[in-house]
Amino acid sequence: MTWVPGAQGSPYGVHNLPYGVFRQGDRPARIGVRIGDLLLDLDAAEAAGLVLAGGALRAPTLNPFLALGRPQWSAVRSRITHLLTDAGHRAAVEPLLLPLAEVELVMPFEVGDYVDFYSSEHHATNVGRIFRPDDEPLLPNWRHLPIGYHGRAGTVVVSDTPVIRPSGQRATPDGPVFGPSTRLDIEAEVGFVVGVPSAPGAPVPVDRFADHVFGIVLVNDWSARDLQAWEYRPLGPFLAKSFATSVSPWVVPLDALADAWVPAPEQNPPVLPYLRDVPHLGLDLRLEVDWNGTVVSRPPFAGMYWTAAQQLAHLTVNGASVRTGDLYASGTISGPDRSETGSFLELTWGGAEPVGLDAGVKRTFLEDGDTVTISATAPGPDGITVGLGEVRGTIVPAGAPPR
Template structure:
C-alpha cells in the first residue's frame, strides 16, 4: 500500500513505476518516475540523498542511469518503492511529487541506434498477401531468422510530437510521381530500450536479454506505404519509414513486467542454436489502437513469433555492438483477426476495404488525424500495468 493518494488500483501504482524525463515550465529537463497522476522528481530525490545513483538521476536524459545496469536498476526501484510506501518517508518525498498536468514530457533517452523488426507472423502474412498477391505470403527465410532493418535514430520522437506528412516518390501509371504521401499509415509496436552496452565483435546471447535491456516502451513506426512500395525492392524500407517514429514518454522497467512473461508460440521449423532460448517467453501485452479517439483494433503481443530475447541475439550475432540508448522495436503487432491488426494497411486490406471512423469511410491517414496506441499488462496479485501511451497527430506536408 502506498501513502500517495489515488494510486491504489491505478495502472501506475507502486507495482509499475515507469521512468521518463519532464520539464516544469521553462525549467531544465529532469528524470522522473510516474506514480498515479504524479511525477516523482528523481533529480530532487538524489539531490536530497533519498536515492543513490552516483549522480545518474540528476542528468537531463536517462542514458547515464541506463548504463549502470541491472543491479542499480533493481536497487533504485526497491528504494523508490520504499519511499512511496513507508509513511516515515512521506514528509521528505511529498514535496518532490509534481502533478502530471503541470509537466511537459521529453524524449526520455538519447537514442543511439534504432532497429525495427518484422516479428508477427500474422502481420508478415497479411503484408505478403497484399503486396505479393498469388505468391506465398511468407518469404522462405522468415521462419529462420527475425527480419529487421536499421532505421533513423534522429527521427525518433516523443509521444505528442506532430508528424509531418512526408514527401517522396510513389508509383504512378506513367512512372514515378513525386509529392506528399497519399497512403500514410501507422505501425503499432513494442520497443525495447538497451541500457548496458556490449563491445564490437561480441555476440549477446538470448539468455542475457535482461542483463542488457532496461525496459519496454510503446512505439508507432509511421509508414508511407506508397513510398515504401516503390522503394523497398531490392533493399527494403528507407524513406517510407525514416521520417518519424514515435515512442511513449514513459519506459516500463522489465522488473515491473515479471508477471507478464508467458510461453511464446511454438517455432516450426526449429531455430538455429543462437536463437534458442529456455524458457521461450513472450510478453502478454494487450494493445489498443485509437483512430481519432475511436478504438479500431486490439493487437495481442503475446502471439509474436519472434521474442524480444531472440531479436536481441539476432541483432548482435554478427558482432554488432550494443550501445546505451539503443532502441529496437518488435515490428507491427497483429493477431489472426482483422480487429487485431496493428496497421491500417491490414485493417483496410491495402485500402480496398474502407472502415468507418467517425461516421466516414476511411482507408489511410488524413491531415489532422490523431492516432494513439495504449497497452496493458498483468501485474502482481491480479493488478494491471498501464504502459505509457504513444500518440501523434498528422500535419500537412511542408
Template sequence: MLDLTGPYGIHHLPYGVFAHDDEAPRVGVRIGDDVLDLAGVEAVGLIDSAGAFGAPTLNPFLAQGRAAWAAARARITELLRDQSDRLDGLLHPVAEVTLSMPFAVGDYVDFYSSEHHATNLGKLFRPGAEPLLPNWKHLPIGYHGRSGTVVVTGADIVRPCGQRKAPTDEAPSFGPSTRLDIEAELGFVVGVPTGLGQRVSVDDFAEHVFGVVLVNDWSARDIQGWEYQPLGPFLGKSFATSVAGWVTPLDALSAAWVEPPAQEPAVLPYLTGSVNQGLDITMTVEWNGTVVSRPPFAPMYWTPAQQLAHLTVNGASVRTGDLYASGTVSGPDRDQWGSFIELTWGGAEPVTVGEDKAERTFLRDGDTVTITAAAPGPDGTVIGLGEVTGTILPAIGG
C-alpha cells in the same frame, strides 16, 4: 493520497524525463497521476544514483546496469510506501509536467516479427504466391532505421514527400504520401552496452535490456512500395517514429511473461535459450478517438530475446539507449491488426472513425492516432504502458 494500485501503481513505476514549470528536464518516475522528481529526491539525500537522475535523459542511469536498476526500484518503492512528508514538493501532477524524449537513441532497429502481419502483407503484395518468404521462419527479419527521427509522444508528424509509382503508372511522380499509415509496436531499450564483436545470447537478454516502450512506426506505404525492392525500407519509414514518454522496466513485467508460439522449423542454436519468452501485452489503437484495433503481443513469432540475439550475432555492438522495435503487432483476427494497410485491406475496405463517422483508408491531415497498452501485473494488478500519440500535419512543399 497516492494511487499505489492502479495501472501506474507501485508495482509498475515507469521512468521518464520531465520538466515542471521552467525547470530543466530531469528523471522522474510515474506513480498514479503524479510524477516523483528523482533528481529532487537525490538532492535531499533520499536516494543515490551518482547524479544520473539529474541528467536530461535516462542514459546515465541505464548504463549503470541491473544491480543499480534493482536498487533504485527497491528504494523508490520504499519511499512511496512510506508516504511521509519527506516527499513534500517532490511530487507533481502528470497534467502539469512536460515530457521529453526519455532516452537518447543511439541506434534504431525495427523488426518484422508478427507472423499474422507478415502473412497479411504477403497476401496484399504478392497475391497468388506464398505469403511468407522462405527465410521468414528461420531468422528475425529487420532493418536499421533512423535514430534522429525518433520523437516523443505528442510530437506532430509532418506528412512526408517522396517518389511514388502505382502499378498502373508509366513513371514515378513526386509529392506528399497519399497512403500514410501507422504500425503499432513494442520497443525495447538497451541499458548495458556491448563491445564490437561481442554477441548477446537469448539468456542474457535481461542483462542488457532495461525496459519496454510503446512505439508507433509511421509508414508511407506508397513511398515504401516503390523503393523497397531490392533493399527494403528507407524513406517510407525514416521520416518519423514516435515513442511513449514512459519506459516500463522489465522488473515490472514479471507477471506478463508467457510461452511464445511454437517455432517450426526448429531455429538455429543461437536463437534458443532457457528464458526465451513472449509478453502478454494487449495494445489499443485509437484513430480520431475511435478504437479500431486491439493487437495482442503474445502471438508474436519472434521474441524480444531472439531479436537481440540476432541483432548481435554478427558481432554488431549495442549502445546505451539503443532502441529496437518488434515490428507491427497483429493478431489472427481483423480487429487485432496493428496497421491501417491491414485494417482497410490495402485501402479497399474503409473504416469509420471519429465523431463525424468519417470513412478512412489511410491517414489524412489532422488525423490523430493514439496507442495504449496493458499487461498483467502481480497479484491481479494491471500495468498500463504510457500512451504514444501523434497528429498528422500537411506536407511541407511537395
C-alpha cells in the same frame, strides 16, 4: 501499500514505476518516476540524498542511469518503492511529487541506434498477400531468423510530436511521380530500450537479454505505403519509414513486467542454436489503437513469433555491438483477426475496405489532422494492471517540395 494519494490500485502504482523525463516551466529537463497521476522528481530526490545513483538521476536524460546495469536498476527501484510505501518518508518525499498535468513530458532517452524488426507472423503474412498477391506470402527465410532493418535514430520522437506528412516518389501507370504520400499508415509496436552496452565482436546470448535491456516503450512506426511499395525492392524500407517514429514518454522497467511473461508461439522449423531461448517466453501485452476517438484495433503482443531475446541475439550475432540508449522495435503487432491488426494497411486490406469511425466517417489511410493513439497494458501482481502509457501523433500537411 502506497501512501501516495490516488495511487493505490492505479495501473501506475508501486508495482509499475515507469521512468520519464520532464520539464516544468523554465527549468531544465530532469528525470522522474510516475506514481498514480503524480511524478516523483528524482533529480530533487537524489540531491536530497533520498535516492543514491551516483548522480545518474540528476542528468537531463535517462542514459547515464540506463548504463548502470541491473543491480543498480533494482536497488534504485527498491529504494523508490520503500520511499513511496513507508509513511515515515512521507514528509520528505511528498513535496517532491508533482501533478502530471503541470509538467511537459519530453524524450526520455537519447537514442543511439534504432532497429526495427518484422516479427509477427500474422502481419508478415497479411503484408505478403497484399504486396505480393501472386507469390507465397512469407519468404523462405522468415521462420529461420528475425527479419529487421536499421532505421533512423534521429527521427525518433516522443509522443505528441506532430508528424509531418512525408513526400517522395510513388509509382503511377505513367511512371514515378513526386509528392506527398497518399497512403500514410501506422504500425503499432513495442520497443526495447538497451541499457548496458555490449562489446564489439561479442554477441549477446538469448539468456543475457535482461542483463542488457532496461525496459520497454510503445512505438508507432509511421509508414508511407505508396513510397514503400515503390522503393522496398531490393533493399527494403527507406524513405517510407525514416521520416518519423514516435515513442511513448514512459520507459516501463522489465522489473514491472515480471507477471506478464507467457509461453511464446511454437517455432517450426526449429531455430538454430543461437536463437534457442529456453524457456521460450513472450510478453502478454495488450495494445489498443484509437483513430480520431474510435478504437479500431486491439493487437495482442503475446502472439509475436520472434521474442525480444531472440531479436537481441540476432542483432548482435555478427559481432555488432549495442550501446546505451539503443532502441529496437518488435515490428507491427497483429493477431489472426482483422480487429487485431496493427496497421491500417491490413485493417482496410490495402485500402479496399474502408473502416468506419465516429459520426459516419470512413477512412482507408491517414488524412491531415487525423490523430492516432496507441495505448497498452500488461498483467501485474495479484490481478493488478500495469499501465504502459500511450504514444500519440497527429498528422500535419507536407512541407514545400524541394527545389
